[in-house]
Amino acid sequence: MSLNLGKRCGLVMQSDIRAMSIECARMGGINLSQGICDTPVPPVVLQSAADAVMQGGNIYTHHTGNRELREAIAEKQKRFSGLEFDPDREVVVSAGATGAMYCAFQALLNRGDEVIVFEPFYGYHVSTLQAVEAAPVFVPLDPSDAWSFRIDDLEAAVTPKTKALLVNTPANPSGKVFSRDELALLAEFAIRHDLFVFTDEMYEHFVFDGLSHVSMAVLPGMRERTITISGLSKTFSITGWRIGYAMCEARWASAIGYFNDLFYVCAPSPLQAGVTAGLRELGDDYYLGLSSEYAVRRDLFCAALSEAGLMPYMPEGAYYVLADTRRIPGATARERAMHILRETGVASVPGSAFFHDGGGENLVRFCFAKEEPVLVEACERLLKLR
Numbered sequence: 001m002s003l004n005l006g007k008r009c010g011l012v013m014q015s016d017i018r019a020m021s022i023e024c025a026r027m028g029g030i031n032l033s034q035g036i037c038d039t040p041v042p043p044v045v046l047q048s049a050a051d052a053v054m055q056g057g058n059i060y061t062h063h064t065g066n067r068e069l070r071e072a073i074a075e076k077q078k079r080f081s082g083l084e085f086d087p088d089r090e091v092v093v094s095a096g097a098t099g100a101m102y103c104a105f106q107a108l109l110n111r112g113d114e115v116i117v118f119e120p121f122y123g124y125h126v127s128t129l130q131a132v133e134a135a136p137v138f139v140p141l142d143p144s145d146a147w148s149f150r151i152d153d154l155e156a157a158v159t160p161k162t163k164a165l166l167v168n169t170p171a172n173p174s175g176k177v178f179s180r181d182e183l184a185l186l187a188e189f190a191i192r193h194d195l196f197v198f199t200d201e202m203y204e205h206f207v208f209d210g211l212s213h214v215s216m217a218v219l220p221g222m223r224e225r226t227i228t229i230s231g232l233s234k235t236f237s238i239t240g241w242r243i244g245y246a247m248c249e250a251r252w253a254s255a256i257g258y259f260n261d262l263f264y265v266c267a268p269s270p271l272q273a274g275v276t277a278g279l280r281e282l283g284d285d286y287y288l289g290l291s292s293e294y295a296v297r298r299d300l301f302c303a304a305l306s307e308a309g310l311m312p313y314m315p316e317g318a319y320y321v322l323a324d325t326r327r328i329p330g331a332t333a334r335e336r337a338m339h340i341l342r343e344t345g346v347a348s349v350p351g352s353a354f355f356h357d358g359g360g361e362n363l364v365r366f367c368f369a370k371e372e373p374v375l376v377e378a379c380e381r382l383l384k385l386r
Contacts, residue, residue, distance in 0.1 A: 015123055016353035020337060024347035030370075030378045033347040035172070035320065037237045037369040044281050045236050049274025057270045063261035064253075065093025065245070066272045072279035073245055080204070080287075081215045083223070089250035092257045093272065095264045097202050097231035097244035098124055100256070103263065104227045104246050105132045107255035108196055113163035115198070118149065120322070120354035120363075122172045125200065129166075137162070138356050143313055143322075147176040154189055164196035165189070167216055170203040173322055173354050173365040175315020177207055180214045187219040197222065201230040202244075203318040205287045208295040211316055217247075224249055227256075232275045234319075234369075235290065241271045294319050294368075297375055301368040304379035308386055310364075319369040322351060326362050328385070333361045340364065344381040 020033040052058075064070065070087035077083050085091055094100035109115070111133040117125060119138040126136045137157045141147040154165075167186060169178040178186075190197050197216055204213045217226040231244030244267075246256050260266075302312040302321060310323040330336035333350035341347050351363025368375060 015127070016334070017123065017349050020341070020347045020349055023338075024341060027341065027345065029341060029345035029347050030374060030381065031347045032366040032368065032370070032378055033349045035234070035239070035367045035369060037234055037239055037319070037367075038374070039237045039369060039371055041237050042278055042282060042286070045238065045274045045278040047274075048277035049241075049270050052270035052273035057273055059269060061266045061269050061272060063266055064091065064257045065267060066269075066276065069093055069272045069276040069279075070245075072276050073247070076279050077215075077228075077247060079284075080213075081218055083215060083217055083228075083247075085247045086250065090247055090253050092246045092253055092260055093267050094244050094246065094260045095267055096233060096242040097200060097229050098128065099242065099260070099264055099267075100229050100231070100244045100246040101125070101198065101200065102128050102131065103256045103259040104198060104229065104248075104252075105129060105134060106259040106263075108227070108252060109134045109163060112161060114159060114161040115164045115166055116154065116157050116162065116195075117166045118168070118171070119356065120174050120351070120360060122168060122200070123353050125166055125168065126356075134163070135161070136356075141174060141176065143174075146316070147171070147174045147313075149182070151185055151189065154186075158193055162193060162195065164198055166198045166200070168200040169216075170206060170213065170315075170317025172200075172203065172318050173320045173349070173351075174313065175318050175320060175322075177211050177213065177316040179211075180219075183214055183216055183219055187216065187222050190225060191221050195225065197226045199226060199228050201228060202234055204230060205235050205290045206294050206319055207291050207317040208298060209316060213317070227252060232278070235287070236275060236278055238271075238275070241268065241275070243267050243271055243275050297368045297370070297372075301366065301375060301379060304382055305366070308382040308384075310382070310385065320365050320367050322354075322363050322365050323348075324362055325351075325364050333363060337364045340382075340385065344384050346378050346381050 070091040074087040228247040233239045305312040325336040328336040333352040348364035351360030
């Protein structure tokens with residue numbers, strides 16, 4: 001029996017994020033590489049999931065999620081953005097935001113379709129595009145100007161094969177929060193070229209310095225072509241629960257739901273109940289508290305990076321920061337990340353994981369979503385680099 005898998009298997013590699021996490025665990029270090037988020041889960045979320053397990057909520061749900069959860073997601077979206085989605089026809093609950101994105105790509109992209117991706121990018125976005133045999137096309141963000149983009153670069157990236165634009169806001173790894181004016185430019189661009197827009201809005205409640213998260217689908221003409229993707233992994237500190245969702249017009253949601261049923265059948269049943277309770281019972285103060293709480297963590301950690309000689313690019317949102325490593329020994333980002341880990345016991349991700357074609361070699365990414373004692377210890381350890 002002979003299987004011709006060499007070409008495809010050659011594309012499958014362990015991510016730098018997981019590789020650094022494994023190395024950090026081997027050394028007993030502090031893992032600031034993976035966006036694990038070890039802050040407490042809201043008690044109502046935990047209790048409701050436990051109650052669902054004990055009360056028998058352990059069988060398949062509808063393939064697009066429990067109706068109660070879809071209703072709660074639609075209600076929350078309307079509360080924070082003003083957008084209305086039909087919970088029966090326009091919301092699909094999946095196995096995390098990554099699962100929702102994979103199903104959306106399967107449903108709406110064909111082999112060889114090109115999707116414009118801003119760089120630095122989140123590696124799983126690119127890997128997921130490649131998994132469906134679509135082609136990412138990279139447009140750079142300018143770190144010297146708050147990670148801004150040039151519309152000329154976008155226009156230059158368009159070809160007859162361009163099918164979509166991917167927008168991550170707040171962004172991993174840069175922490176960029178796209179302004180309404182920037183999104184309006186992207187909306188005009190997408191309409192002009194008749195493109196889908198896939199958004200990753202996972203960090204929508206982690207926004208700093210008085211900025212606001214704006215969902216692309218609220219802009220004129222964009223609801224019909226935007227696939228809004230988010231989830232509860234970060235908001236409720238439940239990254240291992242894998243509860244994410246896609247929201248879009250019914251004609252797209254139907255196809256996304258088909259692939260969600262094919263790949264995942266349904267998201268974990270009792271965990272759906274847990275997040276439903278959280279969405280229904282936690283008030284606006286909880287979500288606003290996330291931004292203020294994580295702004296304190298950001299400021300603490302970025303001050304330590306500066307003192308350690310690792311100039312941070314101050315993030316506007318999410319809970320990651322890219323730092324300059326040009327004064328750290330090593331020829332590559334991976335060598336520099338390993339030097340930092342060996343010298344301090346603090347793990348980061350090589351910046352090259354977020355760039356194509358040799359970019360990001362002078363950067364590493366840290367995650368500051370840690371409880372205060374752990375973050376303080378990481379700050380103290382990094383000062384060894386002074």
